[in-house]
Amino acid sequence: MEMPCNGDVPHDVWAVHQISQNDLILWDLLSLVIFHVLLNIPYLPINQLIKTHILIFLLVIRAPSDRNVVLVFIVRIDLRSYVVAELVVQEEWDESRGSLFRHFLPTEASGKQSKEDEERAKTQRQFINSYFNRSGGETDDHFDPRRIKCDDLGIPQDLSKSYFVMSQREQQEIPHSLSHLPAWLVRHFEYVIRLSCDFFNEIKFKKIRDLRKSQRELPIAERKTEIVDLLKDHQVLIVAGDTGCGKSTQVPQYLLEAGYSGIACTQPRRIACTALARRVAYETLNVYGNEVAYQIRFETTKSKRTKMLFLTEGLLLRQMENDSLLQQYNVIILDEVHERHLSSDLLIGLLRDLVEKRPDLKLILMSATINLALFSDYFQGAPVIEVPGRLYPIQLQYHPIKQFIAEAEKKNHKIDPEPYLRILEKIDKETPSNQRGDVLIFLNGVAEIETVAQTLKTYAELTKGWIILLLHSTLSVDEQDKVFDIAPLGSRKCILSTNIAETSVTIDGIRFVIDSGKASRAGRTGPGICYRLYSQEQFDKMDDFTPSEIHRVSLQDMTLRMISLNLGLDPRTFPFIERPAEDALDEALEKLKFQGVLYSDRENQLTALGNAVAKLPMDVSIAKMLIYGCVVDQFDVMLTVAAGLSVQSPFTNRSFREPDTVEKRAPLTSPMGDPFTLIALFREWVLQKAYGGKAKRWTIENGLDEHRLQILEESGFIEKPTAEELGEDDSRQRRIEQGEKRKLFEMKRAARNKEKSRKVLRAEKHFDTILDERVEEEIEAETDIMKTDVKTVEFLLSHKQRDVDVIRSSHKLRRKEAEIIRLVIACGLYPNYSLLDPANKYQQGQEIYSHSRLKPFTQIHPNSSLVQYHLHTLNAQEDSQNYSNFHQIPFYGMLLETTKPYVCNVMPVPALYALIVAKKVICEDWKLVTVDDFVEIQFKSSNACREVIDSVIQIKKELKIGLTSALEGDKLDMHRLARTVDKFSRYLTEEGVVIGLKRLVSPPRILEDVGFFTPDGEVKIDDDKQEEGAEEVQESEAEREERQRLEEEDRAVRQFLGKDPMCPMTREMIEEEEEIAENKKKPEKKESYYEKLLKAQKEREEKSRMNDEGQEDTPTKRQKVEAKDEVLEEE
Amino acid sequence: MMSEEVGEGSKEAETGEETEDVTQLNPFIQFECGICGMKENTLHGNLQVSDGFFNCPVFFVRDPFIPYTRVRARKPCLADFLVLGGTCSMCERSVCIDKACSVYFGARFCAICVIRERRRFPEKVVEATLKAQAQAEASAAKSN
Known part of the structure; x- marks a missing residue:
């Protein structure tokens, strides 16, 4: 009996056993057979086979040899069984997944997707692919959620996997493009998409569960309700817990949860503010909102929505100056008070007072458990919660x-x-x-x-x-x-x-x-x-x-802070949690008097200068510099210097070890000292940033830390004048700027979010090269204008083209300006000046020593640009009797005591400048002048001495007048002062006033009987002495008239001379001419980086707009939605 | 800030003018799981976005783990959100989506209802719930 069959049927099966699902070997064999059979029966399409579930077909097996027997079996196979199903689906899957993905999960145009979307789409595909590859699916499932039949309790009465998925999809009729596929497979695919949504949701959910679990396990968690309850009935609460108990991260959250807002939490360190804000935002699931924010010196993430703010202790103190009741906060947490920083000690004292004035204010002190009694004694009656530290063995x-x-x-x-x-x-x-x-x-x-x-x-x-x-x-x-x-x-x-x-x-x-x-x-x-x-x-x-x-450091800053709070506080009687030593307080007060911030003859009262100084969030000396900078109309430049002196050197530490870099940047440095190097650097950087677009590369090549330059740029301590104030109120222009701003703002947020994700470190990159890879990336990114980093965008946000031009011109110093700036810096730094040691050798690599008034034998820091590149400028080349016309006095920004006392940020000035800035100058015989009981200046000629002292008095007076009127908000034209100073300096160098310098060893700590004394008697300049105040104003009135008269004369003469072609031009005229010429010469303006960026952004938007055209939303509607988005998103 | 994605989707454009006031309101409510006690500030309502929806109101937040980027013409999708819980369709208790607390089976059922009505649920559902509960207890015991 021979069956009609074509020869393709395999011949190698002798017998077929009873087939069971468990009989795997046989199944393998059989599947092979089935495979062939199926392929040979074209009129039985696979999808129909699947639907019938059960397949009955014939197996024709012929013996290989001469027996010529043909056995015919009828095999009944249940296609629902695992192996068969997979076989079929796998095959089917490979063929059909392309069209399935295309229909259900089309790849979006890149303009419509964020990076995260792309990432997510990829994961979803992987999920679906691996689902089908792995399981193949059970075939008895209809995958149709619409078929659900529920009983009276709403419980489905049949079992479909699709009922277990909560994410739903709109189920549509199977479209034409998928009609060649079995409906079953399409529904199955839809089901897996839904499953993937549930799956991703579950992963996120688990992440939160784990987070909450770890929070619950913190030691502080047990006291949560207690803390919240106690705070209801008490104004002050002390939480004492050792490191690791979770107080810093959890207590703020307990308050947020209990409904408090306006919460401030102080930290002694800036890094803690940012780290805690990040952590708490994460734990409250608010990472990308602004409910939890931080505020540090130059940076804040605060917005209107902020409920919880981490800030530094110093900043809170600052805020108290303007808002002594701290009305903006409802709860204040002082964290780490056991560290006993000056500012936290002061805050504790002030806030103890404040809680009495503001019964609605809550105060929480958080400390380690050490020395707890100190705090609980200071806040009598405040409940204490003690938490054990350490979680893990x-x-x-x-x-x-x-x-x-x-x-x-x-x-x-x-x-x-x-x-x-x-x-x-x-x-x-x-x-x-x-x-x-x-x-x-x-x-x-x-x-x-x-x-x-x-x-x-x-x-x-x-x-x-x-x-x-x-x-x-x-x-x-x-x-x-x-x-x-x-x-x-x-x-x-x-x-x-x-x-x-x-x-x-x-x-x-x-x-x-x-x-x-x-x-x-x-x-x-x-x-x-x-x-x-x-x-x-x-x-x-x-x-x-x-x-x-409070027992270790100078109390100067704290004392000034206290006095400037205007609460009538006397540092000597203030109820400190621990009283500072009497003489430390006295010394601080003395120094402030020295600097002209406090009246020397009155208790705890700020001078007019002092008032202004106290308002600025920086060191006294830097604040003074800024104020004088304002007086002489060099505010922009002084801002740069001030910011530069209050942060570290913009040169990276590492760069000093790289000889190439050190050599390369030599042209950027200035022989006039570190502050001038800083000005030059900053100008160059701004130009690189605004025009070159390769600023990062430039900073790397010169060994500069861009972040530190950034700080200079962000140093708008004082708000920039608005367009109206500048008289440039052009509303159209402003509208354009608004639009540009918004775009940049979006880019900034995108860039910032990008930065928030934690990265994996690269192997074999250590502390010294760790940033390189990032730098490479950034340099790379600089070539693509749209990949710009957050800092650059921020820069562009805060600096419009106009500002860049201002910096370009204001930071280009001509001699006259440089001269006045150096005087202003000296004014600010005073009394930080020193005398060079006569034994110094001014050769490369030599250590240069100098002596300041109270600290002999300090070394000029070897990284100072002065010592590195311009050492010779310090050399006075004095004769054997110590006479020279080149004597310099280095002023310095900071005394750094590490292994040795170093002076940093050094700026030498001609020695006779000391007379202008010093507090106590005594000249008894027109030959010998003593300054501050510390420097003795011996003039060779008494005529020169008279001339110098006259000029000095004139400059001092003009400066004083300028200052007084500037502080009264009445700005004078300081053109004349600049000229006087310039004349003075030229007189010193060109005429060559020969002097000898001598250091008086161990001057008295406290300077007494200050003033400016000539052989003719005391010259009254400072208004320190209150009783002379009235008289002086009059004097200055008279002088003002005189000044105006002189200036008018000046102008007249200049005009007159200008008309005369034969008259040689004055120096000033030459400079003016040059300036005009330079402006003319300026080549056609290059397209700035800012413009490029905006253009690129615009193009991108255009593109995505084109893509949208004709899609679901009508344009007007979309705009509306966007407008709303903006209101919601931007603050 | 997220209210615009909630609801029917097309109504939101019309309400644009009122945003000023809407922002003043705090759309968040406190969600507490009636079984495990999980507490979160969430939004509550029907969530319907471009690629899917939920059958009944849910407790949800915007995904806190990915940055909220605004891409022109991008429509919000399910993955932008995190659903933390829902309401039991039998007892109307708020429950989280943890397998030990509730199960989704055509609708959300809290674990208490599933166990109580175990005869009417498929065996598979009850078993899964019991297993998840046992696991949760074991891990709680371990951490104490």
């Missing part, structure tokens, strides 16, 4: 270094990195590398960190298992942020930190802590090991805490 291991040094000797000791290295080796040996866990090393100060880092880096390069990172306050923000990034799999990060990481900053994943001295804690986010590089006995002997700041 910490294993303590003592590894004492043999030569452990006592605290006192530590200063001179150079750290040995060996023990730290040994512990890293130990970790490598004892912990498998697939177990995650990073290392945190606590060290004292930047010097120690850098020493240890170098050694560990060598080890890391060898083992390739470590990434060495640093964390201390002098790093740029970018560098600091790196410690939060995640180490790649298989390696650990090792963070070397000063104690800023000890509190407030929680770095996820720290498992090992190496502690070299003070008590510190590990295991904040997981169990860990603490290696102590000292013995148990030594630990027991250690002091519990260092003395608070």
Whole structure:
């Protein structure tokens, strides 16, 4: 009996057994057979087969040999069985998924999608693909949610997988494009899309569950209701908990949850503000809103919607000056008060007073458990909540270094990195590398960190298992942020930190802590090991805490703050939580008097200058500089200098070790000193930024930290004049600017959001090269105008083209301007000036010593641009009797005491400038002048002495008049002063006033009987002495008239001379001419970066608009929606 | 800030003029799971967006883990949101979507109702709920 069959049917099966689903080998064989059969029966399409579920077909199996027997079997196969289904679907799937994806999940045009969308679409495809590849699906499912039949309780009466998915889709009839596919497969696909939505939702949900669980496990969580309840009935609450108890992150959230708003939380450190704001925003699921914000010196994320603000202690104090009742806040949290910073001590005192004045205000003090009694005694009756610290078991291991040094000797000791290295080796040996866990090393100060880092880096390069990172306050923000990034799999990060990481900053994943001295804690986010590089006995002997700041540092700033609060506070009687030493307070008050900020003869009263100084959020000397800068009409430049002096040098630390860079940037530096180098740098940078678009590359090549330049640029301490004020109220122009601003604003937000995601560190990039990769990216990005970074956009937002032009012209200094600026800087820095040591050798690489009034033997910092490039300018080349006409006096911005006392930000001025700025000048015989009981100036000729003193008096007076009227809001034309100063300086250098300089050793600490005395008697200039006030105003009135007369004369003469072609031009006229010529010469304006950027953005928008055309929304409607969006999104 | 995505989708354009006032209102309500006690500030309502919807009102927030970017003409989709819970269709208790607290089976049912009415639910549903509850208890016990 022979069956009619074509020869394609396989011949190699002898018999067919009873087929069961479990009989896998046979199934394999059989599927092969079926496969062939199916392919050979074209009139039975696969999708119909699937629908029938059961297939009956014939198997024709012929024996291979001569037996010539043909067996015919009828096999009944249930297609619902797993193997068969997969076979069919897999085949089907590969063929049909293309059209399914195209129809259901079309790829959006790139203009309509964010990066996240693209990412998500990709994951979704993967999910769906792997679903079908893996399971194939059960075939008895109809996948049709519409078929649902429920009982009276709403429970479905049949079982479809689709009922378990909560995400729904509009179910449409199967479109024509999919009609060739089995309906079953289409429905199945729809189901999987819905399933994927549920799946992604579940992942996010789980993330939140885990977060909440970890919050609940914090020790502070048990006291949550107690804290909220206590705060209802008490104004002041003290929360004492040790590191790791969660108080800093959780208490603010408890308040938010309890419905409080207007919450301020102070932190001693800026980095803690940003880190906490980020953390709390994350935990309240508000990462991308502004409900939780921070505010630090130059930066804020605050908006109208902000309910919770993290800010520095100093900033809150500032706010008290304008708003002594702090009306903008309902709750104030002072965190880390046990650290006892000056500002927190002062705030505690002020706020204790304030809670009495404002019964609606709540105050929470948060501290470690040490020294708790101090606070609870100060706030009598305030309830205290004590929380144990530490969450996870910490294993303590003592590894004492043999030569452990006592605290006192530590200063001179150079750290040995060996023990730290040994512990890293130990970790490598004892912990498998697939177990995650990073290392945190606590060290004292930047010097120690850098020493240890170098050694560990060598080890890391060898083992390739470590990434060495640093964390201390002098790093740029970018560098600091790196410690939060995640180490790649298989390696650990090792963070070397000063104690800023000890509190407030929680770095996820720290498992090992190496502690070299003070008590510190590990295991904040997981169990860990603490290696102590000292013995148990030594630990027991250690002091519990260092003395608070109020006993250690200068009280000058705090005193000024107190007085400027205008609450009639007397620093000497203020009820401090711990009283400062009497003489420290006196010294601070004296220094303020020295600087002319306080009246020298009255208690705690600010001079007019002092009032202005106190309003500015910076050091007294810098504030003074700015004010004088305003007086002489050089505000823009002084702003740059002021900002530059209050941050670190814009040169990166690293760049000083690279000879090429050091050499390359020489032309950028100025022989007039560091402040002038700064001005030149800043001007160049702004131009690079506005025109070149390659600013990043430029900063790298010159070893500059762009962030620090950024600060200069952001230094609008004082609001820029608006268009109306400038008399340029052109509403059309303004509208255009508004539109541009909005676009930039969007770009800024996009860029900022991009920055928020945590990144994975790259292997083998350590602290010194960590930023390079980013830099490469950024340099790369600079070539594409749309990939610009947040900083550049911010720059463009705050600087319109016009501003850039202003900077370009104002920062280009001509001699006359430079001269007056240097005088103004000297005025501000006074009394920070010093005398060069006569033994100095002015050769490259030599250490240059100078002596300031109260601190002899300081060294000019070797990184000063002056010492690096322009050393010769300091050389007076005096004769054997110490006479010279080149004597210089270096003024300095800061005295830095590290291994040695260094003076930084140095600016030399001609020695005789000291007479202009000094508080006490005595000349008894027109030959010898003593300044501040510290400098003795010997004139060679008494005529020169008279001339100099006359000029000095004139300049002093003009400056004084200018200042008085500027402070009264009445600005004078200081053209004349600039000319006088210029004349004076030219007189000094060109005429050559020969003087000898001598230092008077150990001058009195407190300067008494100040004033300007000539052999003719005292010259009254300062209005320090109140009783002369009235008289002086009159004097200045008379002088003002005289001045105006002189100026008019001047102008007349100039005009007259100008007409005469034979008369040689005055210097001024030449300069003016040059300026005009230069303006004319200016080539056709290049298209600025700003314009390019806007153009690119516009093009992109046009494009996406074209894409939208003809789609669902009508244009007007869309605009409406957008308009609404803006209101909602922008503040 | 998200209210515009909620609801029918086309009505939102017309209400544009009133945004001034709308922003003053706090659209968030406190959601608390009636079983596990999970508490979050969420929005509540029907969620219907370009690529899907939910059958009944849900407690949801905008996805807190991805930045909110505004791309012209991009329509919000389900993935922009995070649904935390819903209302039990039997007892109207608010419950979170944790498997130990509720199950979605044609509608949302809280675990209490599922267990109570276990005879009327398919065995599979009841088993899954019991299993999830046991797991939740075990992990709670472990952490204490």
